[in-house]
Amino acid sequence: MPGDGEGPGRTRTKVCGITREADLEVAVEAGADAVGVITDVVVDTPRDVSPERAAELLAAVPPFVTGTLVTMPDSAEAAVRLADRLEPDAVQVHGLEPDRVAALRVRASVPVLAAVDAGSAPAYADAADALVVDSLDEDGGGGTGETTDWGRTRELVAGLDLPVVLAGGLGPDNVAEAVRTVRPFAVDVASGVERAGGGKAADAVRAFVRSADRALDEDDNPTSDDTGEVEL
Numbered sequence: 001m002p003g004d005g006e007g008p009g010r011t012r013t014k015v016c017g018i019t020r021e022a023d024l025e026v027a028v029e030a031g032a033d034a035v036g037v038i039t040d041v042v043v044d045t046p047r048d049v050s051p052e053r054a055a056e057l058l059a060a061v062p063p064f065v066t067g068t069l070v071t072m073p074d075s076a077e078a079a080v081r082l083a084d085r086l087e088p089d090a091v092q093v094h095g096l097e098p099d100r101v102a103a104l105r106v107r108a109s110v111p112v113l114a115a116v117d118a119g120s121a122p123a124y125a126d127a128a129d130a131l132v133v134d135s136l137d138e139d140g141g142g143g144t145g146e147t148t149d150w151g152r153t154r155e156l157v158a159g160l161d162l163p164v165v166l167a168g169g170l171g172p173d174n175v176a177e178a179v180r181t182v183r184p185f186a187v188d189v190a191s192g193v194e195r196a197g198g199g200k201a202a203d204a205v206r207a208f209v210r211s212a213d214r215a216l217d218e219d220d221n222p223t224s225d226d227t228g229e230v231e232l
C-alpha cells in the first residue's frame with residue numbers, strides 16, 4: 001500500500017480548504033477521499049472559516065468521505081473542545097508539540113493527523129494516527145504552496161509505521177510525479193486547485209484527483225498521454 005513502503009496501491013486524495021458547499025460537491029464528485037475545512041488558525045489565509053461555518057460544511061460531508069477539521073490549537077484540550085463541537089471524521093493539527101498531539105490522540109474520538117515538516121516527522125511517529133508532511137511556515141501553518149523535500153518524505157514513507165500524507169505545493173501538474181516519487185498513503189492539496197478570487201477550480205480539482213488516482217497505473221503504461229495539465 002502506498003504510505004507504508006510496500007509497493008503500489010491506490011493513492012488517496014484530500015482536497016483541503018473547502019469554504020463553500022459547491023466546492024465540497026465538486027471534490028466529492030471528483031472522487032476525493034477526504035476534504036479539509038480550516039478554522040481557528042493563527043495564520044492569515046483565505047481558506048479560514050468560522051467554527052460555525054466549519055460545523056455546517058463538515059455536517060454536509062457525505063458518508064464514505066472523511067471530513068477533516070484542520071486547526072492550529074494552543075493545547076490538546078482546545079483541540080478536543082473544537083472537535084467535540086464540530087464533529088469531524090478526523091482532526092488535523094498544526095503547530096502542536098508531539099506530547100500534546102499524543103494527549104489529543106488519547107482524548108479525541110476521531111483519528112488525529114499531525115501536520116509536520118519532513119525534518120520533525122520522526123518525533124511525531126508515535127503521537128499521531130497519521131502524518132501530513134508539508135512545507136510549513138514559521139508558525140506551523142500550511143497552505144504555503146511550496147513543495148516539501150520529496151526525497152526525504154519518501155524515506156519517511158519507507159521507514160515509518162504509520163500513514164504519511166504528502167502535502168505542500170501540489171497541483172494537477174505535479175501530483176502524479178509526486179506520487180511516483182514519494183509513494184505516500186495520500187496526497188493533500190489546497191492552494192493548487194483554486195481559482196483567482198477564491199474557491200476551488202472544478203476542472204483543477206477533477207484533474208488533481210484523476211491524476212493522483214492514476215499515477216501508479218501509469219507506471220505500467222508509460223505511453224499514457226494524460227499529463228494532468230489543466231488551465232487554472
Ligand SMILES: O=C(O)c1ccccc1N[C@@H]1O[C@H](COP(=O)(O)O)[C@@H](O)[C@H]1O
Pocket residue numbers: 016017036038041043045046047048070071094132134140141142143144145146167168169170188189190191192
Ligand atoms: O491552507 C491553508 O491556508 C492552511 C492554513 C493553516 C493550516 C493549514 C492549512 N492548509 C494545509 O496545508 C496543506 C498544503 O497547502 P498547499 O496545497 O501547499 O496550499 C493543505 O492541504 C492543508 O492541509
